[in-house]
Amino acid sequence: MKxxxxxxxxxxxxxxxxxxxxxxxxxLRLPKTVEAGxxxxxxxxxxxxxxxxxxxxxxxxRRNVQLGETTFFAPADLHNAGHYLAALVEGSSTExxxxxxxxxxxxxxxxxxxxxxxxxxxxxxxxxxxxxxFDIFRNLIxxxxxxxxxxxxxxxxxxxxxxxxxxxxxWTKMNSAAKEGVAQFVARVGDVASTRVIxxxxxxxxxxxxxxxxxxxRLAVETEPVRDCSGNALSDGTIVTFTETxxxxxxxxxxxxxxxVARTDMPAYSGARxxxxxxxxxxxxxxxxxxx
Amino acid sequence: MxxxxxxxxxLFAAIFALGSDPPAVRVEPTDSVGPRPLEKQTxxxxxxxxxxxxxxxxxxxxxxxxxxxxxxxTGAAKEKLADTIQEQVKLGIHTRYRDSAHxxxxxxxxPEELSVQLVDTVEYDMQILDGQKVQTTQHVRARYxxxxxxxxxxxxxxxxxxxxx
Amino acid sequence: xxxxxxxAIVIAAVTVALIVVGTVWPVPSAIAMAGSxxxxxxxxxxxxxxxxxxxxxxxxxxxxxxxxSLANKNEFTELEFVHDLTGSYPSLRTYATLDSYDLRPLxxxxxxxxxxxxxxxxxxxxAFLDTRDLRVVRTGDRWGVCWPIxxxxxxxxxxxxxxxxxxxxxxxxxxxxxxxxxVEAPHVRIxxxxxxxxSRGVVIMGELLNEDVVPAFVIVRATLLAKNGSAIxxxxxxxxxxxxxxxxxxxxxxxxxxxxxxxxxxxxxxxPSASLIAASADPVIGIExxxxxxxxxxxxxxxxxxQSGQVVTVAHVLGTFYDKNGxxxxxxxxxxxxxxxxxxxxSFAMALPADIAGKVSSERAITTTYSSGRFQ
Numbered sequence: 001m002k003x004x005x006x007x008x009x010x011x012x013x014x015x016x017x018x019x020x021x022x023x024x025x026x027x028l029r030l031p032k033t034v035e036a037g038x039x040x041x042x043x044x045x046x047x048x049x050x051x052x053x054x055x056x057x058x059x060x061x062r063r064n065v066q067l068g069e070t071t072f073f074a075p076a077d078l079h080n081a082g083h084y085l086a087a088l089v090e091g092s093s094t095e096x097x098x099x100x101x102x103x104x105x106x107x108x109x110x111x112x113x114x115x116x117x118x119x120x121x122x123x124x125x126x127x128x129x130x131x132x133x134f135d136i137f138r139n140l141i142x143x144x145x146x147x148x149x150x151x152x153x154x155x156x157x158x159x160x161x162x163x164x165x166x167x168x169x170x171w172t173k174m175n176s177a178a179k180e181g182v183a184q185f186v187a188r189v190g191d192v193a194s195t196r197v198i199x200x201x202x203x204x205x206x207x208x209x210x211x212x213x214x215x216x217x218r219l220a221v222e223t224e225p226v227r228d229c230s231g232n233a234l235s236d237g238t239i240v241t242f243t244e245t246x247x248x249x250x251x252x253x254x255x256x257x258x259x260x261v262a263r264t265d266m267p268a269y270s271g272a273r274x275x276x277x278x279x280x281x282x283x284x285x286x287x288x289x290x291x292x
Numbered sequence: 293m294x295x296x297x298x299x300x301x302x303l304f305a306a307i308f309a310l311g312s313d314p315p316a317v318r319v320e321p322t323d324s325v326g327p328r329p330l331e332k333q334t335x336x337x338x339x340x341x342x343x344x345x346x347x348x349x350x351x352x353x354x355x356x357x358x359x360x361x362x363x364x365x366t367g368a369a370k371e372k373l374a375d376t377i378q379e380q381v382k383l384g385i386h387t388r389y390r391d392s393a394h395x396x397x398x399x400x401x402x403p404e405e406l407s408v409q410l411v412d413t414v415e416y417d418m419q420i421l422d423g424q425k426v427q428t429t430q431h432v433r434a435r436y437x438x439x440x441x442x443x444x445x446x447x448x449x450x451x452x453x454x455x456x457x
Numbered sequence: 458x459x460x461x462x463x464x465a466i467v468i469a470a471v472t473v474a475l476i477v478v479g480t481v482w483p484v485p486s487a488i489a490m491a492g493s494x495x496x497x498x499x500x501x502x503x504x505x506x507x508x509x510x511x512x513x514x515x516x517x518x519x520x521x522x523x524x525x526s527l528a529n530k531n532e533f534t535e536l537e538f539v540h541d542l543t544g545s546y547p548s549l550r551t552y553a554t555l556d557s558y559d560l561r562p563l564x565x566x567x568x569x570x571x572x573x574x575x576x577x578x579x580x581x582x583x584a585f586l587d588t589r590d591l592r593v594v595r596t597g598d599r600w601g602v603c604w605p606i607x608x609x610x611x612x613x614x615x616x617x618x619x620x621x622x623x624x625x626x627x628x629x630x631x632x633x634x635x636x637x638x639x640v641e642a643p644h645v646r647i648x649x650x651x652x653x654x655x656s657r658g659v660v661i662m663g664e665l666l667n668e669d670v671v672p673a674f675v676i677v678r679a680t681l682l683a684k685n686g687s688a689i690x691x692x693x694x695x696x697x698x699x700x701x702x703x704x705x706x707x708x709x710x711x712x713x714x715x716x717x718x719x720x721x722x723x724x725x726x727x728x729p730s731a732s733l734i735a736a737s738a739d740p741v742i743g744i745e746x747x748x749x750x751x752x753x754x755x756x757x758x759x760x761x762x763x764q765s766g767q768v769v770t771v772a773h774v775l776g777t778f779y780d781k782n783g784x785x786x787x788x789x790x791x792x793x794x795x796x797x798x799x800x801x802x803x804s805f806a807m808a809l810p811a812d813i814a815g816k817v818s819s820e821r822a823i824t825t826t827y828s829s830g831r832f833q
Contacts, residue, residue, distance in 0.1 A: 033456055053427060055387055055420050057349065057452070058372060060379040062422075080372055083434040083454035087420060087427060094428045100456040115404035117641040118671070128327075128403035132439065132451070138368045140437060140451050167437060168451075169400055169409060171327055201670045235670040237622035237738045239706040243821075251745040252822060253764070256621055256703060256738035264764065267745055279666055279705035280648055367635050441635065450635060 028088050030097045036104045036137050037079045041072045042086065050090035058082035058101065081139035103139035107189045110134070114185050114196035120203040121180055121230050125173040127151065127198055131187045132169050140168035145189055149174070153183030153200065176200045180232040202232040208283030210242070210276045215265055219244075219288060221274060222263035233260045238278060244288075246272035317343065320397040328401045330408075338408050338440055339396060341447040345438075346414075349373065350389045356381050366441065369452040388419040408447065412436045413457075433457070501526070504570035504593040507600040508560050512574060515542060516555035528594050528601030537608060542587075545609045547770045547829045548796035549585070553578035568595045578794070582696065582771070585794045612798050617766025621738035624672050628733075643673035645731040648707065651785045654719040661712040662788050664777065665729055667702035672736035675702050677710045680726040681717060689722065690714050697790055699775055699825040701736055708823060709777040711788040740765030742772065742797065742824045750806075755814030760802040761793060761824060769797035771827040774805050781818040797826070 029043040042052065046067035054061040058080030065071045067090065078084070081103045088095040111132040119126050129149050133141045147170040151159040155177050163170040176198075177183065183198040206229035212221045221242050226234045240262035244251045246269035255262040266274070270290035276283040319339060322330050345364035352360035358374035365373060380386055393415040400409035414436055419429045439451035501507035507526070514523035524535040544550040556579035563571035569592065576587040592603040629639040650663035659681065667673045677698060681689040692712050699708035740763055747759035757776045763769055772793040780786050791807035809817075 051422075051427075053385070053420055053422075055385075055418070056454070057353070057376060057389075058454075060376055060383060060385065060387070062383045062385065080376075081453050081455070083432070083456075085418060085420070085428075085430055085432065087430075089422075089427050096428055096430055098432070100454065102456065103453075111635055113402060113404060113406050115406070115641075117639070118669075130402045130404070130407065132407075134368075138372070140439070140453050142437060142453075142455050167399055167409060167411065169402075169407075169439075171400075171402060173327075173403065204668075235704060237624070237672075238670065238704040248748060249759075250747040250820075251743065251759075252747070253741065253743040254703075254706065254823060255741055258621060258738075264741070264743070266743070279668060279707065 028086060028095045028097045030086055030099045033100045033102050034078060036081050036101050036135060036139050037076045038104075039073060039075045040078070041070050043070045044068065044088055044095075046090075048090060050088050053087040053089065054078065054084050055087070056080075056082045056084035056101075058084070079137040079139075081137075103141045103143075104135035104137065105141070105143065106135060107133050107141055107145060107192050108136035109138065110187055110189060110192055110194045112187045112194035112196060114187075114198065117197070118199040118201060119176050121176050121200050121228070121232060122178045122203060123176045126176045127174040127185065128171065129174070129185060129187060129196075130169065130171040131165070131189070131194075133165055133189050141165070142168050145170075148188045150186045150188070151183055151198070152186075153177045153198075154179050154181030178230045202234050203228040203230065205234055205278055205281045205283075208240075208276060208278060208281060210274075210283060210286065212274060212286050212288055214268060214290075217268060218265040219268040219272075219274075220263065220265055221276075221286075223257075223261050223276060223283070225260040226257060226262070226278065234278075236260070240276060240278045242266060242274065242276055244269070244272050244274045315343070315346075315391045316393045318393075318395045320395070322398050325398050325401050328403045328405065330398060330401045334401075334405075334408075335398065338398065338410070338447050342396070342410065342412070342438060342440060342449065343394065344446075345449045345452075346389075346391050346394075350391070352377060353380070353387045353389055356386050364446070364448055365450075365452070366443070366448040367450040369438075369449050373452070383422075385420060385422045387421070389416050390418075391416040405442070407439055407441050407450075409437065409439045409451075412438060501600045502598065504565060504572055504600050505560060505562060507593055507602055508572045508574055508591055511602050511604075512555075512558045512560070512576065515576070516558070526601060527604050528596065529603040533604075533606045533608070537606060538604060540609055541604075541607050544794075544796055545611075546768045546796035546798065549580050549582070549771055549792060549794040550578070553580045553585070553794070555579075556584060563590070569593070570600075580792070580794075582773075582792045585792070587794075609795070610798060610801050612768075612801070617799065619739050619766055621741070621765075623735075623737045623739075625735045626733045640733055643667060643669040643671050643702075643731040643733060645669070645673055645675055645702070645729050647677070647727055647729055649785050650725075650727060652719060652722070652725055658713060658715040658717045659719050659722065660714070661725060661727075662709065662785050663727075664707050664709050664785065665698070665702070666707045667704055667731070669731075670704045672704065672734055673702045673731040674700055674734040675708070675729060675731045676700065677712065678728045678730070679712045679714075680728070681714060681722045682724045682726060683721060684723040686723075690717055696773070697775070697788060699773070699823060701734060701825060702731075703736065703738060706823075708825075709775055709785075709788040740767055740769055740797075740826060740828070742769070742826060744774070744822045744824065745802065747820070747822055749817060749820055752811040752814040754808070755811055755817075756806045756808045757789065757820055757822065758804065758806040759822065760804050761797055762802050763797040763799050766799055767828055768799070769826045770829045772797050772803075772805075773825045773827075774807060775823050775825070776807050776809075777821045777823075778809065778813065778817045779819045779821075780816045783819075786816045787813045 027045040034040045044067050048067050052063045052065045081101050086097045113130040131147050145165045149161045149172045151174045159174050161172040180202050185196045185198050187194050210223045236257050238257045239254050242253050244266045253264045255264045272288045274286045348364040358377045395413040398410045415433045420427045434454045435457045436454050440447040441450045520539050524538050556577045559575045561573045572591050574589050646666050648664050648666045652661045661679045677694045680691040694710040694712050697711035743762040745760045750756045774791050776789045778787040789807045789809045
């Protein structure tokens with residue numbers, strides 16, 4: 001009787017042991033890394049019901065799971081790259097683990113910073129381009145990726161650079177062309193491209209000459225077409241200052257270029273000295289003497 | 293037995309609730325940052341604003357208030373963090389992040405001064421609360437890649453992403 | 458009764474007394490401001506009284522009364538009289554109010570007198586003075602002012618094509634992604650900077666160049682730094698600058714710091730800032746017959762000639778003064794109170810301090826303009 005009772009008791013204890021072990025030590029089998037947006041699964045051991053938390057700054061998930069079964073996660077359930085903590089909570093016991101979600105390998109978007117959007121012609125390394133490469137879920141692709149930069153403009157010449165990203169970023173510098181005009185600056189990664197427009201404008205004037213002729217009671221002064229050192233005509237609207245100095249006084253006029261030249265009328269004083277300037281660049285001088 | 297355990301748990305919770313000491317910060321030399329040389333003032337400002345961003349993140353995730361991210365985050369980083377907070381709200385959970393150490397390395401300063409990239413090996417304590425119940429507390433070490441861009445008064449985090457170590 | 462209560466009663470009583478005095482015996486300029494009607498005016502029984510009454514009526518903009526009191530009103534119409542004082546085209550005069558006036562008898566006989574009237578007009582950009590030497594004549598027992606009318610020239614009706622360049626700006630939107638292109642801000646550069654000590658404090662003068670191909674809206678701020686690197690004060694150029702700079706245009710600027718000594722300043726941080734602005738290359742203003750007048754009463758005078766077709770409402774003239782080494786010694790400015798009509802010269806004279814005048818060897822003037830009804 002006593003031995004029967006003891007056997008029954010031991011049997012009951014042995015039968016309950018697996019249940020007791022599962023509650024205390026439900027295990028987690030996690031992938032080490034998951035590509036963003038792809039399906040994955042998490043396995044647990046034991047039996048019974050538990051709650052699985054997947055928590056990170058990128059996303060938060062919670063599932064009610066059955067211990068001992070595999071929990072499947074559909075594609076795009078977890079799509080933000082980052083470091084995640086997985087916690088399996090069953091009653092008062094918790095199992096934890098960690099895994100990383102990495103960016104998808106296929107580039108889908110570029111952030112292309114191209115500066116400046118307007119600069120003078122003929123500047124060595126005057127244009128900079130920086131590209132950050134992202135996947136479809138806006139995760140920075142940290143794996144080295146080839147980026148090609150191309151600058152093409154009014155002249156036939158094309159500048160090209162190919163750069164490998166480092167920590168998701170690639171950069172380059174390009175020269176501005178000798179001729180003014182609009183250039184296209186393109187950054188390309190695989191099938192993804194981004195374009196910026198770079199305006200190349202004339203540089204400082206290299207040649208500023210004016211002439212003067214009588215115009216009724218006054219003097220008509222006019223510049224030759226004003227050009228920079230590469231031969232580009234200065235933009236219309238650029239201010240040219242004419243100054244006339246004579247005994248007892250001075251006259252000045254700020255005149256904008258129109259169709260490449262600046263012209264105006266000034267008082268005609270015999271013996272007057274007329275000069276021309278634009279910005280800090282000074283042109284020629286004329287000594288005006290009235291013909292008798 | 294139960295009483296000392298209760299006391300230890302309460303102490304731990306108190307540390308989380310009341311906040312901890314400022315994190316230990318180590319910044320590696322920036323001599324090799326390129327392509328643009330990094331001025332000391334810019335370096336100081338970037339690091340200051342990045343660490344401030346961690347404080348904002350901590351407050352936002354603990355209180356489930358995405359508006360607390362506005363000051364220090366922008367663009368995709370802000371949207372993703374705000375979405376995570378929304379998910380927390382739906383699930384009725386919140387998380388506590390307490391950063392205790394940062395090992396910072398500035399790796400890129402763009403030529404036009406419009407972005408700075410840094411890598412941060414950070415250690416933090418993470419606590420998951422479901423309702424009012426603490427489900428777990430873990431000490432985490434992770435490597436974050438962050439890109440900061442300048443705004444009118446500060447540098448804001450535009451990309452904030454952990455990568456495998 | 459305690460001291461505080463006694464003091465309060467005394468102050469209240471003095472205040473009431475002064476109000477009564479001011480109401481019963483107002484000063485002439487107060488009458489002009491109050492617009493209180495003829496019962497407070499003295500009859501024109503003397504030349505000074507006649508001029509005072511006229512000035513008060515001008516201050517109240519009671520044009521009908523002012524015109525009817527004139528002794529020579531048969532020489533011009535009421536409208537011409539009004540336009541003499543307020544301008545026939547919108548100008549600073551149109552938006553000015555009479556702040557105060559002074560009169561000074563010059564000469565008097567039994568039937569005729571000369572009185573100088575200085576009208577001080579107040580505008581948003583400062584005050585300007587209009588001085589008239591008035592002939593006052595006696596008719597019976599009444600004196601009347603002969604107003605020295607200044608008739609504004611009329612521009613004949615015509616069509617004037619404007620073909621100068623105009624710039625407009627389209628900015629990126631707030632929804633545009635990071636990295637999306639935006640229009641580049643204009644590049645400006647300080648080409649000259651000179652701090653000087655003055656009696657009131659420190660003055661920073663300089664010149665700013667727009668070296669870009671697009672127009673710029675510019676401001677300049679300066680911060681004085683002490684030897685320990687701390688900021689002493691920060692000020693801006695306010696209106697001592699031409700804010701709109703066309704490509705390759707140079708403007709002077711002047712920044713004043715009050716109650717600061719240059720000896721305490723270790724360095725100056727200059728912060729020019731430029732932003733894109735829609736602008737027009739028109740109007741073109743010629744500055745003719747510029748003449749530097751030495752002290753006493755040192756000034757740069759000249760004439761502004763509007764070479765374009767649109768009427769300029771407000772013209773602001775800025776003068777840059779250099780010594781014999783070409784170094785900048787002063788920046789002065791003046792707002793012209795009359796509209797600039799096409800091809801019609803308008804005089805200006807901007808004053809400069811007497812101690813600076815002795816150093817001036819050359820000068821340069823520029824104008825900046827505002828036309829009502831146009832963006833720029």
